[in-house]
Amino acid sequence: MRTVLAIAGAWLVWAFVLAAMYALHGMACAPGGEADEGRRITMFWSLMVGIWAAAVLAALLMLWILWRGPSQWPGGVSRKVVAGSWVAALAAMLLTGVPVLFPQACG
């Protein structure tokens, strides 16, 4: 089961980042507050970039831990699958987050 969690964990981090960025974006662009839209977007945008960066760092950290290879991690196929999943999820996180690099007004 720990192997399953370690594989799924990679993608759960990805899913968390996606959900968090969508939620923050939704709050930034919520209806009703057109007056201070600019400031609000900047604030939420900073948060989005922050979460994105934190998740990417978390994935890198996990990969580093796998690379160092403490003995309690399984070897063989399991290890390759776990590491591959984290590499793929890291790439997916990088790609999914790219739109935050192009901040724009709501619309």
Place this chain on the structure above:
Amino acid sequence: MTEPLLDPRLQRDLDRIWSPEPGWRGVLTNVNHTDIGKRFMIAAVVYFSVAGLLAMLIRAQLASPRSAFVGPEIYGQIFTMHGTLMMFMFAIPMFEGLALYLLPKMLGSRDMAFPRIGAYGWWCYVFGGAMLLGSMLVGKAPDGGWFMYTPLSSRTYTPGINADIWLLGATFVEISAICAAVEIAVTVLKLRAPGMSLVRMPLFAWYMLATSLMMVFGFPPLILGSVLLEVERAFGWPFFDPTRGGDSLLWQHLFWLFGHPEVYIIFLPAAGVVSTILPVMARTRIVGYGWIVASIFALAILSFGLWVHHMFTVGIPHMALAFFSVASTLVAVPTAVQLFAWIATLWQGRPELKLPMLYLLGMFSVFVMGGLTGVMLAIVPFNWQAHDTAFVTAHLHYVLIGGFVFPILAGIVHWLPHVTGRARIPRLGEAAFWLIFLGFHATFLLMHLVGLMGMRRRIDTYDAAAGWTAINLLSSVGAFVMAFGFALFLADCVLQRVVNRRSGQSPWGGTTLEWATAVPPRSYNFASLPAVSSRDPLMDEPRMAVRLARGGGYLAATRYGWRETLGVDTTTGRILQIVVLPGSSALPILLAGATGSFFLFMLAGLYGLTPLSLVLVVAISWRWAWTTGSTSEHGELPAGLGSSVPPHFETQDTPGWWASIFTLSANGTFLASLIFGFAFLWVVAPGWPPPACLGPIGTETAIAILASTAGSASLAVARRMVQRGSLGNAIRLGAAAAAGMGVALVAVAAIAFGGTLPIVTDHAYAAVAAALLAYVAMHLALAALMLAYGTARIGTGYVSPRRSHELAIIGQWTHYATATTLLILVILFLAQSCR
């Protein structure tokens, strides 16, 4: 090859223990996974036929312009039921049935982990399906489209019971699906052959594990949505009504949070079938086992991040659409990994064009195109044009028929000799394949084009001037050709069962353990259980079936009339326990009947009678749980081949413990969806802030949190007392824990009924707050009941220092109730100032 020789005495004993009761009683009380699995598949085929006939009506109506065959009212019922039956009554039950039938055999077990839960799921499916079919017969079928968008499906715009039938019937069937999901996940994790570590599992088991975990997290949002919408329809609590602080977009989010994973929930088992059959057909091993496992989990979780691509036109800002556009295209990568692994397997092996292979090739040609149009739809601007047109209809049929129906047909052809023990009839199946394959492309290929030419989904007719006539006529002709193909396929299956000669032990040379059972299999699958040292056990030992039948494996003897199988460590496959499974029982059908009565009372508007159903459900569940376990100690029991392990109720890492974890995960997802709904409405819905807020709830909140925490703490101490053998103290502490939960329940009720809650029918704020309180109250009541049960079990001798696994499960639910009390009351406390 001949029928394997058996150890006759062992066979007689096993037959006596494992066979269902004879006659009608046996039909109602049977819990055997082989029979339940077959029932699921046969019923799914019946629903497929009904839904297919509805599709023929659709195509008959659209074959010519200005057709007067049916009007828009009937047409609405037809397309809604076609989609609903195909999705909920065919696709999911079909793979559930396949999994129930195959998994224990593939994993080297004698049954699923929870045979009675499997039977309960079956009866829920039967009763829920009967509601849907019955509504069609009386002309009151759901008619708002299979995704039931509000406000069209709200009481105002669908006043009849049509929508209630969808909401209640579908929820009933989803209960069945969650049961199956938990059962499948636990079976894959716990009931494997000794030595079958995770990485030696057949790929089908990996696919089913991922699928079942997806169902655990994917179905609760829809169940929540259905419950909320039904409560809105029945009692007027406004969750989705935009005039009272609700929002129709909340329904869309909840529906598609389920709806998109659903597509992969359907696809992954079928891909598992492909990954199992294709290497057999190519006479080689699968290429890229590890890559495939990684891509299964990538798909499983990525698919939860795509739901918004069904909502690209609801007015979401472009940056948010961009996130989901990226995510939606990303799923193509793990899908491509699997496709390429399959092609690579063909290159590596010596593929033969046998019938299952034909269906697999059909799968490739259809599914690749469906995947490509899926990528197109993930691109935002194109989606704006194609959304809600026949292009989407064509796309989803390419995906679902290519990604599910073709692989399942391959699977049926492949495993039918296993089910029936008979060889197939030459050439009939090939003819059926070509009719289905050519009919499919004729129906759906040009439908993409007619969609881009402006033909919308769900219109009941069109004008000749639109220029769609020729394509629609071709689609209709193709659809009827395809229907003939399916009819021929079915005839082939029936003929094979009825008239044809017996087949050999393994007609295709399969290498997984299901071909080590007798063919057709016996009720206990294996006379003795196999050990496994590679991914293709029958490649290592082709004559394994004979050895096992002669009693050369584990558990080659019976005792106490127990239905025994082995429980292993979830990762390594080391033997941990003998799992004692329940036998034939009337409890599943009774519990399903009690559950069904709740839905029927809701449907009939007899809301006052629903508490009766709940009492029945509780009473039967109590009885159900009571029949497990033992009042005496057994210690280490010989399991064969020199190993000795205790029965599962004297261990900790039990199937029940895992099942409880997964059920709580589904439950937590349900709660998370409700909290999401609260936040969503607060931020996005029109009509906020609400006219009235919660009154001061500080005192009640403090009491409830303290009382439930004290309850949890007493239970923790009670469990320590049990470990020390101090059972009297444990009983007193257990009763105290139940009382603590009771006090918390009273405090929560005081919030709900003490005048602090604004009128629930006025605004979504009060309605969601009330729903949250109801959730807490229900879980506190449940925890109190479970604690009472646990106390009674200690008092009657079912619990000892060794036999304490039940208390671990009760602990999970008690602590969960305490945690949700804390979480929800803090949320409501913070939400007091709502203006």
Place this chain on the structure above:
Amino acid sequence: MAVLLVLAGCGGDVSTLDPAGPSATSIAMMWSVMLIGATFITIVVLSLLALGFRRSVVPRRIPESLWLGYGAIGIVSVALIALLIYGFLVGGGQRPIGGPATTIRATAQQWHWHFSYEARAPTGAVLVMPVGHPVTVEVTATDVIHGFWIPRLGGKVDAIPGHVNRLRLQADRPGRFVGLCAEFCGTGHRDHSFTAIALSPADWRAFMDGASLEALGHD
């Protein structure tokens, strides 16, 4: 060329493949590009599949990493990223923000459309817009969800009660275009349509000054 021939036969009042505005044109173009790409990929995949049955032709042992790493992940990712960038550029250009635009309000209900303007009396179920000038349609609904869609001009947006969604459209030539309700809205869904009329600049000015459609020769 073959693609263009096929597309030529796909006209009609509501065909997205016979565009009459910049949004619809760029999306129709996108469809052609994607259709060619998808056809190519389908042929490649099915050819690889067919080669699997010609064992004399293909090498039996190809490393997993070549098939799955470079093939499935590498090539597919590159193609997807290119397509995503294309999609963002086209989609970003159609956002209903910035620049001068005329605002028109569209309200849907079972089963009518109602159009109103900032500086003029409403026109009932006929949407009137200028040629060659962007229009922002503010779309909403009063009962159930509907969908606002003029296929020859551009994509659709849902009309959702309680929400106002914006859609940027432009007509490149004067004329009448069919508008449809795209989201299933009940038994009257099929005929829940409207007409959009694009007026030349002179006619548009007269229209905004209060001239009726009849007076301008559109009835």
